Amino acid sequence: xxxxxxxxxxxxxxxxxxxxxxxxxxxxxxxxxxxxxxxxxxxxxxxxxxxxxxxxxxxxxxxxxxxxxxxxxxxxxxxxxxxxxxxxxxxxxxxxxxxxxxxxxxxxxxxxxxxxxxxxxx
Amino acid sequence: xxxxxxxxxxxxxxxxxxxxxxxxxxxxxxxxxxxxxxxxxxxxxxxxxxxxxxxxxxxxxxxxxxxxxxxxxxxxxxxxxxxxxxxxxxxxxxxxxxxxxxxxxxxxxxxxxxxxxxxxxxxxxxxxxxxxxxxxxxxxxxxxxxxxxxxxxxxxxxxxxxxxxxxxxxxxxxxxxxxxxxxxxxxxxxxxxxxxxxxxxxxxxxxxxxxxxxxxxxxxxxxxxxxxxxxxxxxxxxxxxxxxxxxxxxxxxxxxxxxxxxxxxxxxxxxxxxxxxxxxxxxxxxxxxxxxxxxxxxxxxxxxxxxxxxxxxxxxxxxxxxxxxxxxxxxxxxxxxxxxxxxxxxxxxxxxxxxxxxxxxxxxxxxxxxxxxxxxxxxxxxxxxxxxxxxxxxxxxxxxxxxxxxxxxxxxxxxxxxxxxxxxxxxxxxxx
Numbered sequence: 001x002x003x004x005x006x007x008x009x010x011x012x013x014x015x016x017x018x019x020x021x022x023x024x025x026x027x028x029x030x031x032x033x034x035x036x037x038x039x040x041x042x043x044x045x046x047x048x049x050x051x052x053x054x055x056x057x058x059x060x061x062x063x064x065x066x067x068x069x070x071x072x073x074x075x076x077x078x079x080x081x082x083x084x085x086x087x088x089x090x091x092x093x094x095x096x097x098x099x100x101x102x103x104x105x106x107x108x109x110x111x112x113x114x115x116x117x118x119x120x121x122x
Numbered sequence: 123x124x125x126x127x128x129x130x131x132x133x134x135x136x137x138x139x140x141x142x143x144x145x146x147x148x149x150x151x152x153x154x155x156x157x158x159x160x161x162x163x164x165x166x167x168x169x170x171x172x173x174x175x176x177x178x179x180x181x182x183x184x185x186x187x188x189x190x191x192x193x194x195x196x197x198x199x200x201x202x203x204x205x206x207x208x209x210x211x212x213x214x215x216x217x218x219x220x221x222x223x224x225x226x227x228x229x230x231x232x233x234x235x236x237x238x239x240x241x242x243x244x245x246x247x248x249x250x251x252x253x254x255x256x257x258x259x260x261x262x263x264x265x266x267x268x269x270x271x272x273x274x275x276x277x278x279x280x281x282x283x284x285x286x287x288x289x290x291x292x293x294x295x296x297x298x299x300x301x302x303x304x305x306x307x308x309x310x311x312x313x314x315x316x317x318x319x320x321x322x323x324x325x326x327x328x329x330x331x332x333x334x335x336x337x338x339x340x341x342x343x344x345x346x347x348x349x350x351x352x353x354x355x356x357x358x359x360x361x362x363x364x365x366x367x368x369x370x371x372x373x374x375x376x377x378x379x380x381x382x383x384x385x386x387x388x389x390x391x392x393x394x395x396x397x398x399x400x401x402x403x404x405x406x407x408x409x410x411x412x413x414x415x416x417x418x419x420x421x422x423x424x425x426x427x428x429x430x431x432x433x434x435x436x437x438x439x440x441x442x443x444x445x446x447x448x449x450x451x452x453x454x455x456x457x458x459x460x461x462x463x464x465x466x467x468x469x470x471x472x473x474x475x476x477x478x479x480x481x482x483x484x485x486x487x488x489x490x491x492x493x494x495x496x497x498x499x500x501x502x503x504x505x506x507x508x509x510x511x512x513x514x515x516x517x518x519x520x521x522x523x524x525x526x527x528x529x530x531x532x533x534x535x536x537x538x539x540x541x542x543x544x545x546x547x548x549x550x551x552x553x554x
Binding site for chain 1: 411
């Protein structure tokens with residue numbers, strides 16, 4: 001069972017994602033902010049991270065950079081309420097992005113694609 | 123006489139030096155000029171060239187500033203790897219005042235090709251035992267010292283290959299946008315936006331791998347070199363990142379409708395050839411993964427200068443292709459693909475639309491025809507040009523009112539279609 005870490009400062013989003021993604025067969029853990037995020041990833045070893053871009057005390061794009069520098073192949077999906085973040089070139093370091101919605105169909109599709117992505121070792 | 127920082131090299135100077143080095147009217151050939159007898163260097167900035175006397179001074183000066191500012195604690199050297207230019211490139215390069223030592227190396231007289239320059243460079247990198255190498259084009263007008271930092275620093279951290287990431291005009295780099303980026307991304311699984319960027323960094327130890335590779339070809343010896351190096355790095359599972367350069371790449375502009383022939387053949391031929399060689403690797407790759415991005419904090423991103431496209435020429439060249447290459451297309455394209463091409467042939471120029479799935483099918487058919495040697499390589503690849511130009515026309519029309527960022531989104535969506543069609547490619551490749 002793939003383990004997903006949801007990082008979002010809105011409690012109702014964390015709850016929604018936890019319920020729906022658990023029902024879809026994933027193990028879900030959550031974080032309410034980006035505090036010591038890379039340490040948490042090191043400890044919990046998630047297979048994928050869903051990251052909110054705009055949190056009260058944290059910029060998701062900066063966290064994405066930290067994750068990408070330390071965990072080269074860890075899939076990260078950015079979640080946002082606005083699509084203006086695409087103006088920031090840092091966003092391309094994410095595997096995918098989704099606009100927040102109560103319908104998680106697109107998010108689930110992107111999770112499946114990101115977890116399926118595979119580059120063989122030589 | 124030295125060409126100092128910011129000075130424009132004088133033509134008269136070039137003529138004097140050229141005369142001084144003449145012997146009975148015949149210019150003396152020197153494979154290497156190493157004025158400071160440099161035997162070892164940890165960091166190398168390399169500038170490949172052929173007849174770049176008018177432009178090489180600026181990138182050398184910027185590279186020197188970059189090395190002194192950001193790599194001052196490392197033994198460094200600037201290498202000009204040249205095709206024995208006859209316009210005084212060597213003399214200008216060696217005369218530029220720099221704090222970093224310089225080495226000039228050249229291919230033998232009569233041996234041309236960017237890839238041949240790189241082969242000399244690889245040997246030199248091995249000799250110097252360099253740890254990190256940054257390459258920048260000799261005709262760059264927008265390079266800044268921190269380009270050297272961004273392309274070089276990741277090499278001393280965890281990354282073995284650093285590809286450039288520039289903001290380019292939506293109509294600049296159309297071979298990259300239509301062929302190189304989507305194909306390389308879907309084949310090898312890494313999202314490297316500029317796989318033939320011309321400015322990049324790599325681990326010195328990759329030089330030996332490049333020298334020993336048995337995939338070297340005439341195309342690689344020319345303009346196929348950039349895509350070859352990127353693809354080999356991916357196949358070696360070298361950790362790759364992209365460095366954001368902050369400024370657009372400004373160099374000699376190329377009109378997408380202009381004469382493409384040799385460069386197109388060499389780049390696309392290299393991609394197809396690597397597909398044949400590396401099938402066991404790419405057939406196992408699913409979807410794609412992004413890379414880390416380096417080089418932020420440069421302030422506002424400069425927008426690239428506009429690139430004008432002559433839509434009429436693109437349209438004409440496509441239509442002429444039916445007469446000129448109809449026999450080839452008939453032989454190598456699947457029947458449905460040929461029929462679809464006939465369909466879009468009837469479209470008006472202003473409403474011209476080349477569907478992405480058709481373009482993917484065309485590329486699959488051409489890659490298989492290349493592998494199976496269904497036609498002579500040069501003519502086969504030349505026959506792809508009119509179709510590629512019509513795909514470019516369609517892109518120009520569809521993105522006409524889009525911003526650079528929106529056009530990027532469009533390309534990303536096309537890439538996802540390439541990745542989603544990978545199973546079709548594998549089926550077709552295996553003759554099913």
